[in-house]
Amino acid sequence: MTNPSTITANAPAGERLRKAAVYGQSLLPPILSAVVVLGLWEAAVRTYSIPAYLLPAPSLVFEVLIDKFPMLMRQLGFTAMASAIGFFIALISGIAIGAAISAWHVFDRAIYPWLVISHAIPKVVIAPLFLVWFGFGMTSEVLFVVVFTFFPIIVNTVAGLKGADPEMLQMARSMSATPLKVLWKIKIPGALPTIFAGIKISATMAPVGAVIGEFVASNVGLGHVLIQAVGSLETPLAFAAVVVISIFGIIVWYAAEALERVSIPWHASQRISTTG
Amino acid sequence: MSATRSIAGANQRRDIVLDGVSKRYGTLHAYGPISFTVEDGTSVSIVGPSGCGKSTLLRTIAGLEPSTDGVARFAGQPITKPLENVGIVFQRDLLLDWRNALDNVLLPAEFRGTCDDATKERAARLLDQLGVGGFKQAYPWQLSGGMRQRVAIARSMVCHPAMLLLDEPFSALDALTRDQMNVLVQDVRQNENVTTILITHSIAEAVFLGDRVLVMSGRPGQILDDIAIPFPRPRRLSLREEPEFTEIVRRIRIHFERTGILVG
Ligand SMILES: Nc1ncnc2c1ncn2[C@@H]1O[C@H](COP(=O)(O)OP(=O)(O)O)[C@@H](O)[C@H]1O
Numbered sequence: 010m011t012n013p014s015t016i017t018a019n020a021p022a023g024e025r026l027r028k029a030a031v032y033g034q035s036l037l038p039p040i041l042s043a044v045v046v047l048g049l050w051e052a053a054v055r056t057y058s059i060p061a062y063l064l065p066a067p068s069l070v071f072e073v074l075i076d077k078f079p080m081l082m083r084q085l086g087f088t089a090m091a092s093a094i095g096f097f098i099a100l101i102s103g104i105a106i107g108a109a110i111s112a113w114h115v116f117d118r119a120i121y122p123w124l125v126i127s128h129a130i131p132k133v134v135i136a137p138l139f140l141v142w143f144g145f146g147m148t149s150e151v152l153f154v155v156v157f158t159f160f161p162i163i164v165n166t167v168a169g170l171k172g173a174d175p176e177m178l179q180m181a182r183s184m185s186a187t188p189l190k191v192l193w194k195i196k197i198p199g200a201l202p203t204i205f206a207g208i209k210i211s212a213t214m215a216p217v218g219a220v221i222g223e224f225v226a227s228n229v230g231l232g233h234v235l236i237q238a239v240g241s242l243e244t245p246l247a248f249a250a251v252v253v254i255s256i257f258g259i260i261v262w263y264a265a266e267a268l269e270r271v272s273i274p275w276h277a278s279q280r281i282s283t284t285g
Numbered sequence: 286m287s288a289t290r291s292i293a294g295a296n297q298r299r300d301i302v303l304d305g306v307s308k309r310y311g312t313l314h315a316y317g318p319i320s321f322t323v324e325d326g327t328s329v330s331i332v333g334p335s336g337c338g339k340s341t342l343l344r345t346i347a348g349l350e351p352s353t354d355g356v357a358r359f360a361g362q363p364i365t366k367p368l369e370n371v372g373i374v375f376q377r378d379l380l381l382d383w384r385n386a387l388d389n390v391l392l393p394a395e396f397r398g399t400c401d402d403a404t405k406e407r408a409a410r411l412l413d414q415l416g417v418g419g420f421k422q423a424y425p426w427q428l429s430g431g432m433r434q435r436v437a438i439a440r441s442m443v444c445h446p447a448m449l450l451l452d453e454p455f456s457a458l459d460a461l462t463r464d465q466m467n468v469l470v471q472d473v474r475q476n477e478n479v480t481t482i483l484i485t486h487s488i489a490e491a492v493f494l495g496d497r498v499l500v501m502s503g504r505p506g507q508i509l510d511d512i513a514i515p516f517p518r519p520r521r522l523s524l525r526e527e528p529e530f531t532e533i534v535r536r537i538r539i540h541f542e543r544t545g546i547l548v549g
């Protein structure tokens with residue numbers, strides 16, 4: 010009942026108000042905890058006169074955020090662009106490779122160990138290699154995002170497609186279904202909830218990957234801003250950049266959730282109240 | 286026994302004929318040898334202990350699981366690949382969560398590429414007949430277990446199957462719903478005149494729905510008894526309290542008591 014999505018356009022006004030109130034109440038604890046943490050932080054910085062290059066007060070970070078807002082937004086544009094391109098390449102190739110792995114046993118045996126090894130390698134450590142291989146600029150950054158985000162998509166695609174109910178597949182055989190129709194009408198829709206779980210993880214990892222890519226191979230983007238700010242001890246600006254990246258990550262997460270909601274409204278995780 | 290029926294005769298009548306059919310998984314002998322005939326348009330119930338190979342036998346008849354010995358025939362032809370047109374209902378309804386009731390019923394027609402307006406009308410009519418006509422647009426999770434199983438039955442019937450195979454379809458339902466389903470299935474298959482094989486753990490259900498009841502032994506399952514059920518149709522649920530009915534139930538139960546297995 011506390012699910013905000015139960016608020017529907019044709020619900021009676023009183024009911025909607027009540028639900029909005031319930032939703033508001035659910036927002037109260039996180040807001041309160043944030044106010045408390047930020048308050049303590051501000052108080053500590055002021056009481057002990059901590060220098061801004063060590064730990065800037067939240068108020069100062071906010072000031073810089075407002076002051077440098079146009080620049081930060083422009084730089085976010087670069088980061089978002091690299092994240093989006095890298096993520097979509099990872100999405101398409103991840104689903105294709107995942108589908109191939111689930112369809113052909115040989116492919117599975119040949120490719121899967123390599124994927125696991127590639128996942129076990131700490132990506133941050135090999136980021137500088139991308140600079141060596143692909144040079145300074147967008148290509149390195151985008152490819153790093155791809156490598157950083159493709160694994161959850163592949164793994165979840167494989168799990169989803171292989172997870173098709175064997176009894177259901179047997180029934181499809183008794184309905185003289187062709188493999189292509191089985192894939193299209195049973196396996197893919199059935200795999201969507203699992204694939205979406207992978208998409209949500211990868212989509213939120215993409216901006217992180219882009220920022221790491223910008224650390225080593227870019228002179229634009231929030232990652233570049235961050236590393237420059239830290240280098241010149243402009244710590245408040247570094248904090249402001251982190252705030253922008255984080256908020257962007259949160260927006261990406263909710264966008265992915267919204268997409269999930271419209272794509273698989275039938276799934277248990279997405280069901281709105283049966284009475285509504 | 287009747288496997289020697291002439292091919293020409295069998296072609297006209299779409300009988301299911303098993304002749305010494307047997308299935309092994311490696312060293313595990315699942316069932317057989319089994320011989321029986323299900324005549325076109327009749328309804329045969331099979332009862333037998335768990336694990337005696339009933340589901341495997343049903344899969345063999347559907348052409349989903351080839352037998353290791355003997356021959357199973359449908360309309361005179363040996364069954365070597367999945368039969369084109371069978372309706373199957375399992376204990377689990379196997380409805381697709383992302384399709385509403387009507388679209389679930391239409392699935393086999395879509396697979397066969399025969400989903401035209403007439404089929405859609407038929408799907409809707411079947412749902413009406415089965416008492417879930419008001420839920421055509423409802424999704425599986427909005428339906429009760431009994432309603433879901435009715436949708437599954439409509440799905441099994443939508444393409445005018447040549448045979449209906451029911452593998453413990455009501456085992457997950459409560460007793461009252463189960464009684465209701467027995468009556469509904471009787472009505473639907475009476476209308477459609479479809480050859481039916483029902484596997485069940487309920488002796489009363491087997492007798493109520495069958496023109497014959499086959500009693501199977503423990504694994505490897507073989508036919509212990511083949512009992513004709515003489516009651517005219519449509520049968521009423523209260524028939525189950527009649528002495529003639531309980532006498533047949535008793536006869537079947539004695540088989541299981543004798544072999545140390547109690548069912549139902
Ligand atoms: N695909 C299979 N591979 C190996 N053994 C199987 C397979 N299917 C069924 N069996 C075995 O065959 C026997 C009969 O199974 P089943 O037909 O499901 O019995 P029932 O439906 O009568 O309970 C069981 O012992 C089961 O373990």
Ligand SMILES: [Mg+2]
Nearest residue numbers: 339340341452
């Ligand atoms: Mg079984």
